[in-house]
Amino acid sequence: METLMEMAKAGKYPEWLRDVAKSEGIELDKLVRLIAKGEVVVPKNVNRELRYPKAIGRFVSTKINANVGTSIDFVNVDEEVEKAIIAQRYGADAIMDLSTAGDLDYIRRRLLEIAEVPFGTVPIYQSARMKKVVVDMDEDDFFKSVERHAKDGVDFMTIHAGINKFTLDVLKKSDRLLGVVSRGGAIIVGWMVHNEKENPYYKDFDYLLEILREYDVTISLGDALRPGCLHDSDRAKFAEWVVLGELVERCREKGVQCIVEGPGHMPADQIAPAVKAMKVVTKNAPLYLLGPLVTDVALGYDHIAGAMGALIAGMAGADFICYLTPAEHLALPTVDDVREGVVVTKIAAHAIDLVKEGVRERARKIDYEMSLARKRFDWGRQFKLAIDSERAKEIWSRRRSKFACSMCGDLCAIKIAQKALERNVFNSKDDVCEG
Numbered sequence: 001m002e003t004l005m006e007m008a009k010a011g012k013y014p015e016w017l018r019d020v021a022k023s024e025g026i027e028l029d030k031l032v033r034l035i036a037k038g039e040v041v042v043p044k045n046v047n048r049e050l051r052y053p054k055a056i057g058r059f060v061s062t063k064i065n066a067n068v069g070t071s072i073d074f075v076n077v078d079e080e081v082e083k084a085i086i087a088q089r090y091g092a093d094a095i096m097d098l099s100t101a102g103d104l105d106y107i108r109r110r111l112l113e114i115a116e117v118p119f120g121t122v123p124i125y126q127s128a129r130m131k132k133v134v135v136d137m138d139e140d141d142f143f144k145s146v147e148r149h150a151k152d153g154v155d156f157m158t159i160h161a162g163i164n165k166f167t168l169d170v171l172k173k174s175d176r177l178l179g180v181v182s183r184g185g186a187i188i189v190g191w192m193v194h195n196e197k198e199n200p201y202y203k204d205f206d207y208l209l210e211i212l213r214e215y216d217v218t219i220s221l222g223d224a225l226r227p228g229c230l231h232d233s234d235r236a237k238f239a240e241w242v243v244l245g246e247l248v249e250r251c252r253e254k255g256v257q258c259i260v261e262g263p264g265h266m267p268a269d270q271i272a273p274a275v276k277a278m279k280v281v282t283k284n285a286p287l288y289l290l291g292p293l294v295t296d297v298a299l300g301y302d303h304i305a306g307a308m309g310a311l312i313a314g315m316a317g318a319d320f321i322c323y324l325t326p327a328e329h330l331a332l333p334t335v336d337d338v339r340e341g342v343v344v345t346k347i348a349a350h351a352i353d354l355v356k357e358g359v360r361e362r363a364r365k366i367d368y369e370m371s372l373a374r375k376r377f378d379w380g381r382q383f384k385l386a387i388d389s390e391r392a393k394e395i396w397s398r399r400r401s402k403f404a405c406s407m408c409g410d411l412c413a414i415k416i417a418q419k420a421l422e423r424n425v426f427n428s429k430d431d432v433c434e435g
């Protein structure tokens with residue numbers, strides 16, 4: 001079997017890729033060339049009937065991911081399924097199952113059934129549940145869950161292969177406050193320190209690629225050392241990116257599509273240089289960022305802090321944004337939290353697209369249409385174009401006005417200006433304000 005990347009390298013493509021190109025408004029040949037170079041990925045497992053495959057990377061629209069999944073405190077599979085449905089309804093381009101409790105195989109398969117967009121997992125979570133104590137995992141356990149998820153049809157997997165003895169050493173010499181906040185990263189660091197061994201994902205990376213290649217799974221190279229607070233935005237994360245850059249080349253050689261994950265928490269002025277450095281180190285691999293959050297004190301509003309960072313990151317080259325919800329750092333999100341997180345992240349993604357090369361013309365058309373509808377007081381059209389139509393309509397309806405809207409009432413600036421300009425009063429000498 002040829003992977004999508006191998007096909008692209010040979011100038012070939014599966015028929016379904018036509019629809020992907022069409023939905024992105026990109027020429028098929030160009031898309032194939034970008035996939036061949038590894039600058040765009042289209043995650044799709046060979047075992048999946050995926051309704052909406054998505055292109056992620058350069059010259060295609062910015063994508064967003066929504067995480068769902070259980071934790072030991074809340075195992076309600078129906079609720080996680082509902083979250084995934086809501087996330088897709090409000091525009092999530094990918095769903096990741098981060099479940100760590102309950103029947104993990106059952107939860108994953110239930111979610112896979114309803115996921116119409118690329119579906120991702122973090123297999124180390126299941127590996128960690130294979131033994132009573134995490135550090136008792138043997139090396140095979142690391143790979144067993146990867147194979148299991150691949151067989152089920154998972155399209156992309158986060159695998160923390162960049163944390164190795166070298167990067168661990170850099171971490172140990174750092175003055176971090178929070179150390180490691182990546183859950184998968186922390187599990188592996190704990191295992192490495194306890195067992196005094198190299199990370200099996202790094203040591204046996206070729207074996208890992210063999211498994212992924214067989215099912216054409218896209219690897220999302222996890223950043224175990226992503227900073228968990230502004231203070232921790234340090235050398236350790238750069239050290240890991242260098243390793244991830246090497247792994248990107250090995251993925252490409254083997255025909256396995258890959259994405260690289262990034263921070264985390266960062267002061268706003270560090271985001272653009274960091275993203276540009278990542279793009280250089282990874283030779284333009286699609287970048288998948290969590291935020292970055294631009295402050296540590298936005299508890300309850302971390303989705304907004306993350307969207308601010310995402311916009312800066314996207315303008316510098318980030319391609320794929322992982323959503324945050326208002327519950328970040330506080331609790332397992334509810335269905336409402338998921339909806340709000342998706343919408344806010346979608347706004348950031350659209351704002352990125354308004355300036356992104358290759359997609360800005362299409363994105364701007366939507367904003368132009370919205371402005372036209374505003375000018376015409378066409379509320380129906382405005383709601384249709386809004387990222388969250390239901391919310392827009394609800395807010396407009398709860399305080400109706402007999403004029404345009406109840407914000408300005410009879411002093412609607414747009415109406416006044418339209419009338420004035422129709423009568424051309426602004427061209428009258430008497431109306432010219434001097435001084």
Ligand code: SF4
Nearest residue numbers: 405407408412413414
């Ligand atoms: S009333 Fe004010 S807010 Fe409402 S449409 Fe007119 S200018 Fe805009």
